[in-house]
Amino acid sequence: QVHLQQSGPGLVKPSQTLSLTCAISGDSVFSHVAAWTWIRQSPSRGLEWLGRTYYRSRWINDLAVSLKSRISINADTSKNQFSLQLSSVTPEDTAVYYCARELGNSYGYWGQGTLVTVSS
Amino acid sequence: DIQMTQSPPSLSAFVGDRVTITCRASQSISIYLNWYQQKPGKAPNILIYAEPSLQSGVPSRFSGSGSGTDFTLTINNLQPEDSATYYCQQSYSSPRTFGGGTKVEI
Secondary structure, eight states: OOEEEEEOOSEEOTTSOEEEEEEEESSOTTOSSEEEEEEEEETTTEEEEEEEEEESSSEEEEEOGGGTTTEEEEEETTTTEEEEEEOSOOGGGOEEEEEEEEETTEEEEEOOOEEEEEOO | OOOEEEEOSEEEOOTTOOEEEEEEESSOOTTOEEEEEEOTTSOOEEEEETTTEEOTTSOTTEEEEEETTEEEEEEOSOOGGGOEEEEEEEOSSSSOEEOOOEEEEO
């Protein structure tokens, strides 16, 4: 059974960097068939795909163009986890952030969600 | 980006009713359409993938149909536990995109 456990702060100051981690159990970040994804949800934007990282003989990152200058998603192979970093945050980045596994083109497993509030 | 448009935004129905939610893609996505159910405070839960495959463990009263740009999610014999918000999502191309959701009240 796959389990995704999110961790990271729930409050970030404007202009700082949001950092979240998603620990994987029951699968490997090196999977050749899965993609490790970050999605966020807010009342104003709904469900918004942020990006994914996956391994296909090399690491591939696929990121939302609208965030490309601010976002990075990285795998930590030693800890079997992946992370999200979003820099220069504003109150518009306030949302519930989810990690998820994409397999067979759908998201069958999700993290528990982290409400991140951007406020001074 | 492919835009996903759901309708209606919300609906109210009775136990035992049949309800239909529609999702339209801004371009053809073949069968690469997923449906999720989300309850308050929880992550979305996959119901149907690569339309119309039913996820294991999902009750058979849920069904999906469609291909190309127009898709429907049907819930037969609506049950109290089906009260939730339903989202469609395309997996045809990146970036993945979601519909705006349909809130079902019972």
